Amino acid sequence: MLFLGLCFEAYQGGIKKDPPSYSYFFVTSGLAFMALLGFSIICDFYGCVRSTKFLVMSGQNPMIAYVAGDLLIMPIAGLLGLTPLLHYFNADVAFGFLRGVMLTGIAVLVTMFFTRIKWFWRT
Structure with a gap:
C-alpha cells in the first residue's frame, strides 16, 4: 500500500490531506500497516511484552x-x-x-x- 501511495503521489498534486488525495490514503494506511507489523513482531516474536x-x-x-x-x-x-x-x-x-x-x-x-x-x- 505504501508503494502504491508513492506511485499515486505524482497524480492529484502530491500527498494532500485537505482535500484528500489517493496518495494520502494509501501512504497513511501503508505506514499504519508497517507500524502494526513492526509492533506485532516486537511483541510476539521477540517477547518484549513488558516494555510495550x-x-x-x-x-x-x-x-x-x-x-x-x-x-x-x-x-x-x-x-x-x-x-x-x-x-x-x-x-x-x-x-x-x-x-x-x-x-x-x-x-x-x-x-x-x-x-x-x-x-x-x-x-
Whole structure:
C-alpha cells in the first residue's frame, strides 16, 4: 500500500490531506500497516511484552486515550494555573516536541490507570 501511495503521489498534486488525495490514503494506511507489523513482531516474536505494556493498555481503552488530554489533563492544568507555563514550550521546536512528549506521557499514564481499574469507555 505504501508503494502504491508513492506511485499515486505524482497524480492529484502530491500527498494532500485537505482535500484528500489517493496518495494520502494509501501512504497513511501503508505506514499504519508497517507500524502494526513492526509492533506485532516486537511483541510476539521477540517477547518484549513488558516494555510495550503501555501501548497495549492504551490500545485496550482508546477512547480514554483519545480524550484524556483535552478533557482531563488540560482542565486540571488550567485549574492548577499551569497552562501559562505550557506556553513557554511554544518558543522552540525542541521545546514543542518536549511538550508533546510530556502531555502524551501523562495521557498514557491516565489511560493505564483507567485500564488497570477496569474502567473502559466504549462507543
